[in-house]
Amino acid sequence: MTRPVLNIALIGSGFMGRAHALAFAAADRTFDLPLSPRVTVLADRDLPTATAAAALLGIPNASGDWREAIADASIDMVAIATPNLLHAPIAIAALEAGKAVYCEKPLATTIAESEAMTAAAASGRPTAVGFTYLYNPMIALARELIAEGEIGEVTAFRGIHAEDFMASADAPFNWRCEPDQAGGALADIGSHIIAMAKHLVGDIASVSGRLYTAYPVRRDAQGNDRAVTVDDQMDAVVAFANGATGTLAASWIASGRKMGLAFEISGTKGSISFTQEQFNELKLYRSGPGRTNGFTTICAGPEHGDYGAFCPASGHQIGYNDLKTIEVKAAVEAAAGLPSAAKSFADALAVEKVADAIRRSHREGGWVRP
Amino acid sequence: MTRPVLNIALIGSGFMGRAHALAFAAADRTFDLPLSPRVTVLADRDLPTATAAAALLGIPNASGDWREAIADASIDMVAIATPNLLHAPIAIAALEAGKAVYCEKPLATTIAESEAMTAAAASGRPTAVGFTYLYNPMIALARELIAEGEIGEVTAFRGIHAEDFMASADAPFNWRCEPDQAGGALADIGSHIIAMAKHLVGDIASVSGRLYTAYPVRRDAQGNDRAVTVDDQMDAVVAFANGATGTLAASWIASGRKMGLAFEISGTKGSISFTQEQFNELKLYRSGPGRTNGFTTICAGPEHGDYGAFCPASGHQIGYNDLKTIEVKAAVEAAAGLPSAAKSFADALAVEKVADAIRRSHREGGWVRP
Amino acid sequence: MTRPVLNIALIGSGFMGRAHALAFAAADRTFDLPLSPRVTVLADRDLPTATAAAALLGIPNASGDWREAIADASIDMVAIATPNLLHAPIAIAALEAGKAVYCEKPLATTIAESEAMTAAAASGRPTAVGFTYLYNPMIALARELIAEGEIGEVTAFRGIHAEDFMASADAPFNWRCEPDQAGGALADIGSHIIAMAKHLVGDIASVSGRLYTAYPVRRDAQGNDRAVTVDDQMDAVVAFANGATGTLAASWIASGRKMGLAFEISGTKGSISFTQEQFNELKLYRSGPGRTNGFTTICAGPEHGDYGAFCPASGHQIGYNDLKTIEVKAAVEAAAGLPSAAKSFADALAVEKVADAIRRSHREGGWVRP
Amino acid sequence: MTRPVLNIALIGSGFMGRAHALAFAAADRTFDLPLSPRVTVLADRDLPTATAAAALLGIPNASGDWREAIADASIDMVAIATPNLLHAPIAIAALEAGKAVYCEKPLATTIAESEAMTAAAASGRPTAVGFTYLYNPMIALARELIAEGEIGEVTAFRGIHAEDFMASADAPFNWRCEPDQAGGALADIGSHIIAMAKHLVGDIASVSGRLYTAYPVRRDAQGNDRAVTVDDQMDAVVAFANGATGTLAASWIASGRKMGLAFEISGTKGSISFTQEQFNELKLYRSGPGRTNGFTTICAGPEHGDYGAFCPASGHQIGYNDLKTIEVKAAVEAAAGLPSAAKSFADALAVEKVADAIRRSHREGGWVRP
Structure with a gap:
């Protein structure tokens, strides 16, 4: 309980965003993680959507602008569960802001975007991608x-x-x-x-x-x-x-x-x-x-x-959600700079x-x- | 989020106690429950054991005496995950104190005890027993x-x-x-x-x-x-x-x-x-x-x-823990006085x-x- | 090809009689048997039925009376594939005539009949019963x-x-x-x-x-x-x-x-x-x-x-018919007085x-x- | 029993030759075929080999030369179960001699050979190839x-x-x-x-x-x-x-x-x-x-x-041998000039x-x- 906290901005509140929120909560209770993941802000395409979803998922803050969430100095990791087109801009901005990034698959919509994202990660900030089935x-x-x-x-x-x-x-x-x-x-x-x-x-x-x-x-x-x-x-x-x-x-x-x-x-x-x-x-x-x-x-x-x-x-x-929980564990371990099974x-x-x-x-x- | 809260005293912190704690948390996030379950106290055989487990499971209060937990007027439901010998005394005391009771199976160690427990429930307080596999x-x-x-x-x-x-x-x-x-x-x-x-x-x-x-x-x-x-x-x-x-x-x-x-x-x-x-x-x-x-x-x-x-x-x-989560949903619905699949x-x-x-x-x- | 022949009277030409005829032929080609089984006569409830079936199955002789078939001194083994009611009289008569007997299951329709059949076999004549699935x-x-x-x-x-x-x-x-x-x-x-x-x-x-x-x-x-x-x-x-x-x-x-x-x-x-x-x-x-x-x-x-x-x-x-062929092998080995898996x-x-x-x-x- | 006979020369007495012999016998008993298949001669690479195998399989005649078997005017169909290299010469000779041909797969060892065989069959003589699994x-x-x-x-x-x-x-x-x-x-x-x-x-x-x-x-x-x-x-x-x-x-x-x-x-x-x-x-x-x-x-x-x-x-x-028996049925039907599932x-x-x-x-x- 005295573990340091990993403050997370979750971007996206659709099915996969909800799965992330649940998995962070479950991982924290299931595993003895090096950092305690805490989703502190949920961003979505507009504030009402974000606010409603945050309430439902028990996330304390909401934002209608993912840039705002990334700009928040308290945030350690950005979790991306948006439509695929947004993966690249969000991930690159987050990496440039020094955040760890945990992104849903596919990484992006073009090889060029994926290469740009990978290049942005070359700085050494930890990244993780959601290939859920590998964590079985x-x-x-x-x-x-x-x-x-x-x-x-x-x-x-x-x-x-x-x-x-x-x-x-x-x-x-x-x-x-x-x-x-x-x-x-x-x-x-x-x-x-x-x-x-x-x-x-x-x-x-x-x-x-x-x-x-x-x-x-x-x-x-x-x-x-x-x-x-x-x-x-x-x-x-x-x-x-x-x-x-x-x-x-x-x-x-x-x-x-x-x-x-x-x-x-x-x-x-x-x-x-x-x-x-x-499985x-x-x-x-x-x-x-x-x-x-x-x-x-x-x-x-x-x-x-x-x-x-x-x-x-x-x-x-x-079950499937448990696989997601194991995936989140790997992402948190990566964010902590530890050896990790994260991709x-x-x-x-x-x-x-x-x-x-x-x-x-x-x-x-x-x-x-x- | 404005749903009324169901305050729960969880008795027992072994494997099954932990499963209860996780399932209450998961049920609250997974389902749109009539009451929001909140495990507010964990009781176990002594205070140090209870305190350590409560810390691990994120439960705010701990007690070394289940009677104390039951006596707490704020508690709405008592969840029993103790050795089988204790099911009967705890359940009967809780029912007599007007609490809803959610008890692990087997109900008790003798038919006489089970009959006494069932008689105690005849007052009309809701009861639920953990036949997890029925909730599949x-x-x-x-x-x-x-x-x-x-x-x-x-x-x-x-x-x-x-x-x-x-x-x-x-x-x-x-x-x-x-x-x-x-x-x-x-x-x-x-x-x-x-x-x-x-x-x-x-x-x-x-x-x-x-x-x-x-x-x-x-x-x-x-x-x-x-x-x-x-x-x-x-x-x-x-x-x-x-x-x-x-x-x-x-x-x-x-x-x-x-x-x-x-x-x-x-x-x-x-x-x-x-x-x-x-399954x-x-x-x-x-x-x-x-x-x-x-x-x-x-x-x-x-x-x-x-x-x-x-x-x-x-x-x-x-997965198995999801079945437990469905079971908890039924227990919460029963505690709310609603029609429920709870046994x-x-x-x-x-x-x-x-x-x-x-x-x-x-x-x-x-x-x-x- | 110089193996001695086992002359067989087959009684009954329904589904199971046909299965017997096919299995004897297949066993002779499939296994190196101690005796070469040859169904030489087919008996059924009347001569026309027996004659027609014998023709179809390639059996050289037909009889409308099982007693006649049993009385034939050239016959070494009697194979019984009749309605269950006839198992006992045929088997007992055949054993008394000194023949080996291979009978479909169930042995008989009453315990008393089965005991009489078993008693008749106490003379030492080989018997075999068709529990096909055991030969897998x-x-x-x-x-x-x-x-x-x-x-x-x-x-x-x-x-x-x-x-x-x-x-x-x-x-x-x-x-x-x-x-x-x-x-x-x-x-x-x-x-x-x-x-x-x-x-x-x-x-x-x-x-x-x-x-x-x-x-x-x-x-x-x-x-x-x-x-x-x-x-x-x-x-x-x-x-x-x-x-x-x-x-x-x-x-x-x-x-x-x-x-x-x-x-x-x-x-x-x-x-x-x-x-x-x-199987x-x-x-x-x-x-x-x-x-x-x-x-x-x-x-x-x-x-x-x-x-x-x-x-x-x-x-x-x-396939199923191959199991029957293995069963027939056991029956032939038993008829030859050899150790056999026959029941x-x-x-x-x-x-x-x-x-x-x-x-x-x-x-x-x-x-x-x- | 008054069905006309299909006289067959079987070439080859290895595993597949034996499978053919058994399947012809089984097909004759299992199905109501238009022609009654009778393997009347077995040819193999030398007379002693052929004679021994013929005795074991109950085939009346043996030959050490497949050409001799094909030359026999009484033969209606040639069944080929030899090493693959021999498929083409035997099949072509048999077709030219006016026989139906039933050949194991693969048809031949080169496309050229297979084309020559197919050309030889263009005369209209029935052919069949042993793709056993298709007959399931x-x-x-x-x-x-x-x-x-x-x-x-x-x-x-x-x-x-x-x-x-x-x-x-x-x-x-x-x-x-x-x-x-x-x-x-x-x-x-x-x-x-x-x-x-x-x-x-x-x-x-x-x-x-x-x-x-x-x-x-x-x-x-x-x-x-x-x-x-x-x-x-x-x-x-x-x-x-x-x-x-x-x-x-x-x-x-x-x-x-x-x-x-x-x-x-x-x-x-x-x-x-x-x-x-x-299957x-x-x-x-x-x-x-x-x-x-x-x-x-x-x-x-x-x-x-x-x-x-x-x-x-x-x-x-x-079982597998039953599939082979169905395959033989198709070959016999083809040889009889009837519509057939034969390939x-x-x-x-x-x-x-x-x-x-x-x-x-x-x-x-x-x-x-x-």
């Missing part, structure tokens, strides 16, 4: 197992992020369909599976991909037919720096899949299989002679990553360069290096 | 489907609560092995599957059961061999009031099961299958002609119970009477009515 | 693992045989509903799960069970309403001779279950889980410290039982005594010894 | 569902054929590693998933793929280190003629996968998911509003394809052209048309 204790286990050679040399990573919220012809044209807002399945959700591949297997050297738009026209909320220029799904072959190959896919028209972030990693001595649809499990195969080989379904428990902070008993399961702006930029390479490969028709 | 949105869905006749008349309920934390001969003798502390697998975890059966199918008219103790002697933490007189597992045939039959089982020596609260309900027109090990799913079979019949795996989403309060998108999954002391007494009947059946050797 | 290579593996102590001491067996072919109110009254033809779910399919429990865990010392009839009246094919006096489902608690407990259930009204012969065996050091719905798999849990424990899904392969006779590669899967009449009688004890328990209301 | 009743169901629009327009096919028989560094260099014997994972098993994609979704317009060799050197049975020039795994992005995209992969180093022929097909109104590891099941998702949507696990039964010929009851499961030489050539395009894409680095 079972993904931590997967990473450990691979690092320790339990599955031998990795030979393949085949992964997908599949959802179906745009599968219907009736799904309306919305901001996710705008190319200049980082729209499209590849940018919106494909970044998760790219980040996962890099997190677990390493750098991607080359990609050959293809985009597909199932519905070239969608109707917007105003009843206007709008041309869709972004992808509904993406498929790519990838070559990792270590020579292994595999596939990456992303789709928001994968009927029936609600959170289908799934992969299988093959190695010379074993394999790992995972789906976010049952408290990891399946592990270890090669060897004998009549009892097979994939073992490992059930999340306190022996895995940060699970124990939520529950002392195996099998009880953590930095540079990490996020590397992910977006892969996505961009897939996009270029689609246009140009062959292998492209990120 | 997918269980809410199961209940709706059954009530609406989607699976026809229920013909069978076969369920188990299986864990393995006592499966090893080396698992030490602890308080859970003490019969006068509601020890044994039947009392400790069997109550969950009994409560589930009653929640979904209705009253149990008769039982024939058998207890089994795999390890008649266990060593305690002090290195002494202690005779074990409680059950390691229980198996029973049950007859429901509506004539349907089935089985109930409980085991804490079910090697490999970490949270194996599982059941299948058969009906004349369909079936429902569930396991807490994947964001429910499997539903609907009878009918055709080549595409089968069990459908329904993935939890905002269309199910309280899921949407945690996440607006399907498939992201809620009352009377409900919990009915569950314990079934457990007691199984125990008597084991001793007496035949069918016993709860 | 994965069940052979389960038995080995248990025998070798891989899961420690068995503490529980919980099993069910669930199907749904009578789940609808419209399912007609047929011979399976006739009590004097071994009708009812317990007799018809419950025998499989009882046989499995005995095969894997050992003798059952005592049972307490309950029968349930969902539809007291069903309409027969002639449109007449008929009173149903047999059970639609059965549930029982069992105590094994070794002290372990568990549950057994059988149901032909378990909506959605097509071949739901499933069980979980818990032991002090591990567990085994199985369902016939995926080329066995799930094994071995206790132990560490972060990678869990149930391992073992995929059937040539290292398991007789799988390799069908396919040299793992994972390709064998004898005495084994089948022991199974039926358990079923009978459950029936008596239902009537009498308590624990009954088989 | 659940694949028949998938095809029906797609054709009837149950999942809307297909937007993606993502599939893999993964096994692990070469995953170990110790797996020896064998004929499968020889490029001139159609070696490599793509040729050996990748053809199955390509055939499946074409069978269910249609023509593949373009591919971009990559091969990977995990072990550039393997030791052969004689202890010599041999350079491996074929692929251990293949990954490709594909564009279908209808515009949909997806991925194809093949691997024989996919540790833990024994028969991992798996795919998911997404459509605008639903999805289908399948794995050969549980008696198909998972179907149909879009629509409501709280009970999800993937339905359909269990194979007599309402699906040819399942009912093997078993009249759902859920009992057919012709032209179909097999089209599959191999896709594989060849992937190989060229790997070399050339971009998109290639088959």
Whole structure:
């Protein structure tokens, strides 16, 4: 209780802003953090919106101008949960003001913006980006197992992020369909599976991909037919720096899949299989002679990553919001200047360069290096 | 934010006390509750213990005497997370002091105590008992489907609560092995599957059961061999009031099961299958002609119970602590005098009477009515 | 090709008779049997029926009288696939004539008949009974693992045989509903799960069970309403001779279950889980410290039982008819006087005594010894 | 029994030759075929080998020269189960001799050979190729569902054929590693998933793929280190003629996968998911509003394809050899000049052209048309 406080300005109060507010509160109670996170101001596009949301979320101050919040000398970290177009200006301003920055993914809407943000962070101010699914204790286990050679040399990573919220012809044209807002399945959700591949297997050297738009026209909320220029799904072959190959896919028209972030990693001595649809499990195969080989379904428990902070008993399961809480822990640790599992702006930029390479490969028709 | 406050005295600061504190905080942020729950005092067996825990959990006051906390006129509800032996005296004192009471399961260590507690609640003060697993949105869905006749008349309920934390001969003798502390697998975890059966199918008219103790002697933490007189597992045939039959089982020596609260309900027109090990799913079979019949795996989403309060998108999954948060919501609603999904002391007494009947059946050797 | 021939009279040409004929032919090609099985005569209730079926199945001779077939001195083994009522007279006559006998389950329609059949086999003539599911290579593996102590001491067996072919109110009254033809779910399919429990865990010392009839009246094919006096489902608690407990259930009204012969065996050091719905798999849990424990899904392969006779590669899967082929192999080996996995009449009688004890328990209301 | 006979010369008596012999016998008993298949001669590389195998398989004649068998005027169909190098000369000679030809996959070892074989079949003689997995009743169901629009327009096919028989560094260099014997994972098993994609979704317009060799050197049975020039795994992005995209992969180093022929097909109104590891099941998702949507696990039964010929009851499961029996049925129907599900030489050539395009894409680095 005598821990120093980390004063946070939260920018944005939509679904993700609320998730941030809840996660900061939960992280403070769940973990023994080096700094006690305190969201002291909520900024949104206008003061009434910000004030109402702040009241609901128990945040003491509100602002209709994010610049004001950043200018506040008491603020240590800026958390960005705005529309994607605003990520870059806010983040750069915050970094220039000497704040730590915790930004939702995608980092920005163009590679140029992401590079500018990463350059701004080169000053050394801590950054963190919200790749929530990487913070899963079972993904931590997967990473450990691979690092320790339990599955031998990795030979393949085949992964997908599949959802179906745009599968219907009736799904309306919305901001996710705008190319200049980082729209499209590849940018919106494909970044998760790219980040996962890099997190677990390493750098991607080359990609050959293809985009597909199932519905070239969608109707917007105003009843206007709008041309869709972004992808509904993406498929790519990838070559990792270590020579292994595999596939990456992303789709928001994968009927029936609600959170289908799934992969299988093959190695010379074993394999790992995972789906976010049952994210408290990891399946592990270890090669060897004998009549009892097979994939073992490992059930999340306190022996895995940060699970124990939520529950002392195996099998009880953590939820999506708990993953966000672990992510916030990493962001706070980064802000405190400590070693942290947080993904930095540079990490996020590397992910977006892969996505961009897939996009270029689609246009140009062959292998492209990120 | 102008909602009236529900002042709570929390008694007990172990694992379950902490879970309560976190759940009250989370419920207040997650739901639009009729009263804003505020844990204002934490009582434990002595002041230093209580003070330390209160500091950790952000509770403003601490007390070394639960009687003092109950005597405080500002307190509206007493939350009991103590060892089982203390449930009855605290709950009865709190009810007599006019407080609402929210008590962990099991209600008490004997039927007589549970009856006394239920009698004390007859005054009309709201009560709630922590049958966490009943608050799962997918269980809410199961209940709706059954009530609406989607699976026809229920013909069978076969369920188990299986864990393995006592499966090893080396698992030490602890308080859970003490019969006068509601020890044994039947009392400790069997109550969950009994409560589930009653929640979904209705009253149990008769039982024939058998207890089994795999390890008649266990060593305690002090290195002494202690005779074990409680059950390691229980198996029973049950007859429901509506004539349907089935089985109930409980085991804490079910090697490999970490949270194996599982059941299948058969009906004349369909079936429902569930396991807490994947509790964001429910499997539903609907009878009918055709080549595409089968069990459908329904993935939890905002269309199910309280899921949407945690996440607006399907498939992201809620965790165990979120179930506790929903349970707290019900307790707060009950305390506000509103219709609520909370299970009352009377409900919990009915569950314990079934457990007691199984125990008597084991001793007496035949069918016993709860 | 110079192996001696085993001349077989097959009695009955319905579904099961055809399955026998196919299995004898397949076994001869699949295995290196000590005797080459040759079905030389098919007997059925009248000559035209027998002649037509023999032609279809490639059997050289036909008879309208099973007594004639048995009287034939060239016949070495009689295979019985008739309605259950005829099992006893045919089997006894065949044994008295010195033939080996291979009989479908259930052995007979009453305990008295089964005892008479078993007595007739006491002469030493080989007998075999068709408990097809016991011949699964994965069940052979389960038995080995248990025998070798891989899961420690068995503490529980919980099993069910669930199907749904009578789940609808419209399912007609047929011979399976006739009590004097071994009708009812317990007799018809419950025998499989009882046989499995005995095969894997050992003798059952005592049972307490309950029968349930969902539809007291069903309409027969002639449109007449008929009173149903047999059970639609059965549930029982069992105590094994070794002290372990568990549950057994059988149901032909378990909506959605097509071949739901499933069980979980818990032991002090591990567990085994199985369902016939995926019968080329066995799930094994071995206790132990560490972060990678869990149930391992073992995929059937040539290292398991007789799988390799069908396919040299793992994972390709064998089918129901292949199980029947393995069963026939055991029957032929028994007929040759060799050690064999075949279940004898005495084994089948022991199974039926358990079923009978459950029936008596239902009537009498308590624990009954088989 | 008065059906005309189809006299067959079987060439090759290894694993696959034996599988053919068993499947012809089984098909004759299982189905009501237009012609009764009779393997009258078995040819192999020398007379002693052929004679021994013929004796074991119950085939009346043997030959040490396949040309002799083809020259026999009584032969109606030639079944080819030899090493891949011999497929072309035997098939072409047989077609020229006016025989129907049933050939194992791959059709040949080069596109040129396959084209020559297909040209030889242009005379109109019936041909059939052994793509066993396409004959699965659940694949028949998938095809029906797609054709009837149950999942809307297909937007993606993502599939893999993964096994692990070469995953170990110790797996020896064998004929499968020889490029001139159609070696490599793509040729050996990748053809199955390509055939499946074409069978269910249609023509593949373009591919971009990559091969990977995990072990550039393997030791052969004689202890010599041999350079491996074929692929251990293949990954490709594909564009279908209808515009949909997806991925194809093949691997024989996919540790833990024994028969991992798996795919998911997404459509605008639903999805289908399948794995050969549980090939008696198909998972179907149909879009629509409501709280009970999800993937339905359909269990194979007599309402699906040819399942009912093997078993009249759902859920009992057919095995790999039964799939082969259905394949033989199609070959016999083709040989009889009837409409048939058999895949012709032209179909097999089209599959191999896709594989060849992937190989060229790997070399050339971009998109290639088959």
